[in-house]
Amino acid sequence: MRSRLSDGEWHRLHPLTPLLRGGLFLIVIVGIVVSNLRDRLLYLFIPWLAPDIPPDEIQNWEGTGDPIDYIVAHNLYLLALLVVLGVLILLIGIFYLSWRFHTLRITGDDVEVRSGILFRTQRRAPLDRVQGVNLTRPMVARVFGMAKLEVVGAGADGNVKLDYLSTTNAETVRADILRLASGRRLADAAARTGAPDGRPSRVAALGQTVSRGLTGLIDGDEPAVEVPDSVVNIPIGRLAASHIISPGTFGLVFAVIAIAIGVSQGITWLLLGFIPALIGYGAYWFRSITRSLRYSIAPTPDGVRITFGLLTTVTEVVPPGRIHAVEVTQPILWRPAGWWTIRINRLSGRSVSDTNRDQFTTALPVGTPADVERVLRLMLPAVPEAEWPLIVHEGMFRPAGADTFITTPRRAWIVRPLSWRRNGFRLTQDVLLLRRGLVWRKLSILPLARLQSVAVHQGPVDRALRIASARGDVVAGPVWTQLAAIDRDESLRLFDDVARATVRAASGDRTHRWAADAGPDDFGETPRVSIAGVEDVARGSSVPDRRPNTAPEHPS
Structure with a gap:
């Protein structure tokens, strides 16, 4: 059902927005003040519950310089109450004006937000450049049935935030x-407006939202999807174990042992210097686990939906064509369990200084090879069925027999002494695969339609060994898109092949308006539109399949 906020007119946010944005901070400040001045406040307002305080101590309050002591010593209770009341009225007025001047408008082309009392700010996000929509439910806001909505833009610090809405x-x-x-149109608002008699009262609506917020803490917030087989759920035991056997945890244990040995030898400054770091890492470790709880990923009519978080739940919907690179990684400590993780490069619309920008780059915290294949199929729907065995089995695990990846030549084994047999690439009609690493197995998948450019580099050592490095240029992110130590001639052929394939894929790509040919959404849900058929246009001509020369090469 269409929202009344999408009628093209200016609307205000939820009336409780000022409380959640600024009021909670004031509550924390008041709590700190009360905890520090407990005895004096009891003596001031509830004297019969206050502890026995000698009269001479009360007389000494006047000279301490503390405002509360001065008020008690000079009996200025009424004046203090008037000042506090004035401050509260001023803050309430500021909160009310900030809510009054904070408005939003959703048109057929843009999402706009205006805010500010003295200094006005207007932010606009063009809908045809939307990179995703994130729905965040902080714990306190969930109790009141409220959430934050963030429209991800294409530029740095270009997101439009709508906080808070019911x-x-x-x-x-x-x-x-x-x-x-x-690219679809919405039906007229009048067609969706129900009879006034059928609407619940405001009290009943508030009760329903609070009830939903409380049950959402237990049962989760997002409804089930139509394709349950495509949903990946991470068991809590696997998630906790993946953090326990991570390199960071082993480093933490080593640091604790080193500190204990140092303190036993009389080096006490180690304890004072590393305790804050240990507390910080412990908080990060706990937060990373709780943030990954209730993880799920599933297809929706408008893109891939990723949900994670226990206390604060975040749901992001990434539309088709907004993922610029994918990386599948397996640390060596996870290899006995067969676990992998997936990270992506995408435009997050956040500034470099934003500490939460990294949480939107992990598409799968930890999963089995079957989970990895499911997630990759959701994120790369245009890849043909015949390519998936090559991507999953040859890309993630180097086969013992025939290998279709072009790997580092034997003469350059000294550059990659441990991984030269695994280090290689493969170009298909839709993606460029970069495989590397032995201790940390990594597979980078670069969709050709999103690739900005390709470069080939060669240093003096590379020239002597007749090898080069290739790099695919995409948007910034955690995915490493460079592959070193490949044959010079193969790198030049790769350069030409990728250049042609990228132009062809980009010219046929229509994912920025993935449902533009569909009709208006009158009353029902948007029909599922697969972008695989649309991107078949990009495969009008074949790309040479760069397979390795099976003849053995002897070191020079």
């Missing part, structure tokens, strides 16, 4: 934005 409005607005971004 959870129902946030979900409906998210669906409307994604439908408009796909």
Whole structure:
């Protein structure tokens, strides 16, 4: 059902927005003040519950310089209450004006937000450049049935944030934005307006939102999807074990042992110097686990939906064509368990200084090879079925027999002494695969339609060994898109092949408006539109399959 906020007019956010944005901070400040001045406040307001305080100590309060002591010593209770009341009225007025001047508008082309009392700010996100829509439910806001909505833009610090909305409005607005971004039109608001008698009262609506917020803490927030086989759920035991056997945890244990040995030998400064670091790492370790709990990934009509978080739940919907690179990684400590992780490069719309920008680059915290294949199929729907065995089995695990990847020549084994047999690439009609690493197995997948450019580099050592390095240029992110120590002639052929294939894929790509040919969404859900058929245009002509020369090469 279409939201009333998507009618092209200016609307205000939820009335409780000022409380959640600034009021909670004031509550924390008041709590700190009360905890530090407990005895004096008891003596001031509830004297019969206050502990026995000698009269001479009360007389000494006047000279301490503390405002509370001065008020008690001079009996200025009424004046203090008037000042506190004035400050509260001023803060309430500021909160009210900030809410009054904070408005949003959703048109057929843009999402706009205006804010500010003295200094006005207007931010606009074009819908045809939307990179995703994130729905965040902080724990306190979930209790009140509220959520934050963030429209991810294409530029740095270009996101449009709508915080806060009721959870129902946030979900409906998210669906409307994604439908408009796909190229579809929304039905008229009048067609969706129900009879006034059928609407619940405000009290009943508030009760429903609070009830949903409480049950969401236990049962989860997002509804089930139509294709349950495509959903990947991570068991809690696997998630905890993956953090325990991670390199960071082993480093933490080593640091604790070193500190204990140093303190036993009388080096006490080690304890004072490393305790804050240990506490910080422990908090990060705990936060990373809770943030990955209730993880799920599933297909929706408007893209890939990723949900994670226990206390604060984040749901992001990544539309088709917004993923610029994918990397499948397996640390050596995870190899006995067969676990992998997936990270992606995408435009997050956040500034470099934003500490939360990295949480939107992990598509699968930890999973089995079957989980990896499911996630990759969701993120790369245009890849033909015949290519998946090569991507999953040859890309993730180097086969013992025939290998279709072009690997480092034997003469250059000294550059990659441990991984030269695994280090290689493969170009298909849709993606460029870069495989590398022995201790940390990694497979980078670069969709050709998203590839910005390709470069070949050769240093003096490379020239002597007749090898080169190739790099695919995409948007910034954690995925490493460079491959070293490949044959010079193969790298030049790869350069030409990728250049032609990239132009062909980009010219046939229509994922920025993935449902532009569909009709308006009148009352039902948007039909599932597969972009695989659309991107078949990009495969009008074949790309040479660069297979290795099976003849053995002897070192020079």
